[in-house]
Amino acid sequence: MTAETIVAVDTRINARWVIPIEPAGVVLDHHAVLLQGDRIAAVVPQSEADQHYRARQTLDLSNHVVMPGxxxxxxxxxxxxxxxxxxxxxxxxxxxxxxxxxxxxxxxxxxxxxxxxxxxxxxxxxxxxxxxxxxxxxxxxxxxxxxxxxxxxxxxxxxxxxxxxxxxxxxxxxxxxxxxxxxxxxxxxxxxxxxxxxxxxxxxxxxxxxxxxxxxxxxxxxxxxxxxxxxxxxxxxxxxxxxxxxxxxxxxxxxxxxxxxxxxxxxxxxxxxxxxxxxxxxxxxxxxxxxxxxxxxxxxxxxxxxxxxxxxxxxxxxxxxxxxxxxxxxxxxxxxxxxxxxxxxxxxxxxxxxxxxxLGREHELGSLEAGKLADVIAVDLSDPFLQPVYDPVSHLVYSNHGRQVSHSWISGVPQVQEGRLTRIDVPDLMLRVSAWANRIQPGKSG
The missing domain is CATH 3.20.20.140 (Metal-dependent hydrolases)
Structure with missing residues (x-):
């Protein structure tokens, strides 16, 4: 890519750490994950993203790991x-x-x-x-x-x-x-x-x-x-x-x-x-x-x-x-x-x-690589009880709880934003769940 080339993308995710999964064992510092349509356009250093990419939306996740869903x-x-x-x-x-x-x-x-x-x-x-x-x-x-x-x-x-x-x-x-x-x-x-x-x-x-x-x-x-x-x-x-x-x-x-x-x-x-x-x-x-x-x-x-x-x-x-x-x-x-x-x-x-x-879909899913489907999550490691962060991979497996997931995209479509589900009506769902609980064990729900 030449210095003059500018590529337009839908979403730029600036992350403190990116764990691409492939290559194995790699943690990338201060990288950007770029999404275009339902695919990953690139995973590049943020300095390179500044030079070569323009995004309609940019998220700065300075305390987060970004990785495959x-x-x-x-x-x-x-x-x-x-x-x-x-x-x-x-x-x-x-x-x-x-x-x-x-x-x-x-x-x-x-x-x-x-x-x-x-x-x-x-x-x-x-x-x-x-x-x-x-x-x-x-x-x-x-x-x-x-x-x-x-x-x-x-x-x-x-x-x-x-x-x-x-x-x-x-x-x-x-x-x-x-x-x-x-x-x-x-x-x-x-x-x-x-x-x-x-x-x-x-x-x-x-x-x-x-x-x-x-x-x-x-x-x-x-x-x-x-x-x-x-x-x-x-x-x-x-x-x-x-x-x-x-x-x-x-x-x-x-x-x-x-x-x-x-x-x-x-x-x-x-x-x-x-x-x-x-x-x-x-x-x-x-x-x-x-x-x-x-x-x-x-x-x-x-x-x-x-x-x-x-x-x-x-x-x-x-x-x-x-x-x-x-x-x-x-x-x-x-x-x-x-x-x-x-x-x-x-x-x-x-x-x-x-x-x-x-699933037979390793060519499309499971790692952050250009051309793969944009199934991406971000995990917030800023919680005081997760400090200090010497190794984000260790934290994800040994210290983290899934509720630290702050963002999620599937095929480039936001599913979780700032910890909130975007496509599920949670209050309505909870009413339905409560009704089922009362049917299954009357008087014992809640």
């Missing part, structure tokens, strides 16, 4: 309305005795709309710009996500038994095919297939899901190796570990997202390596349900892509992905008996570029 790769968004409903219980008791009965009684399209909007509000406010959802009435969830402007992978559920969304596998697959046909190719809404788990989906529906994924190219996300009981039960009934069964069926591919993976042996790692499947780590949910520990350091050393998710607010109980990164880093060190396992930089990568890789 976070990618929350697993959750059940509408379950935010069940937050705190059934705590301190093991997984199968939690599911069988509390969550599934509550779902049968309360979940309908209105529940999904309000619960999804509540989850999106929390995720946007804490830095998430892309999330993955696996829940009932996915067509409603997709519409809500689209209307609010967030980016979302919407996985339609597949189970052997009837639910409030369908009578069984035939209806789930038919509705899911409609979902894929409606949204495929959209920049923000990514339809996907969501078999619940190996213990709730038999071989024939899985084969049909595999064929649908092959025909359409969409991803498959499922809960896998979440508990020790899941493994022993499968071995007793089939003589195979669940991942072995899925591999033989043809489900493990480079578009498969394996959620949890707390029970991992060498044969599991070999199957993940050879298939190119991704692992989605949900550390806080796994801790709360006492499900086990995903060996993220071992998986990373084996070259397996590991992304991160919060799981649903009923088993977490928040959707703050920065908090999840803190927990993930701490667990990794303890499990590996190595304080250098999952460094702060590596943790941020897990919630950005590695999440984008699991």
């Amino acid at each position: 976070l990618i929350n790769l697993h959750g059940h968004a509408a379950m935010s309305l069940f937050r705190g409903l059934a705590d301190d219980l093991p997984l199968m008791t939690w599911l069988n005795d509390h969550i599934w009965p509550a779902e049968g009684k309360f979940v309908n399209s209105e529940f999904i709309a309000d619960g999804t909007r509540l989850a999106i509000a929390e995720m946007l406010r804490t830095g998430t710009t892309t999330y993955s959802d696996m829940y009932f009435f996915p067509e409603v969830a997709a519409d809500i996500a689209y209307d609010t402007g967030i980016r979302a992978q919407i996985c339609f559920p597949l189970l052997d038994f009837p639910t409030m969304w369908g009578s069984g596998p035939d209806e789930y697959l038919a509705k899911g095919t409609d979902l894929i046909n409606h949204w495929q190719g959209d920049s923000r809404i990514m339809p996907a297939i969501g078999p619940h788990a190996p213990y709730t989906v038999s071989d024939e529906p899985l084969r049909r899901a595999i064929q649908l994924a092959s025909d359409t190219g969409v991803s498959v996300q499922l809960h896998l190796h979440e508990t020790a009981f899941e493994i022993t039960d499968a071995l007793d009934k089939t003589g195979q570990r669940p991942i072995e069964r899925l591999d033989k069926l043809g489900l493990l591919t480079s578009t498969t997202q394996c959620v949890h993976m707390t029970q991992v042996d060498d044969s599991d790692i070999q199957r993940l390596q050879s298939s190119g499947a991704h692992v989605i780590h949900c550390p806080e949910s796994n801790l709360k349900l006492a499900s086990g520990f995903c060996p993220t350091h071992t998986l990373a050393q084996a070259g397996i892509n590991v992304a991160i998710g919060t799981d649903g607010a009923a088993s977490n109980n928040d959707l703050d992905l920065f908090g999840e990164l803190n927990t993930a880093a701490m667990i990794a060190k303890a499990v590996a008996s190595d304080a250098s396992a999952l460094s702060a930089h590596q943790a941020l990568a897990m919630a950005t570029i590695q999440g984008a890789r699991a």
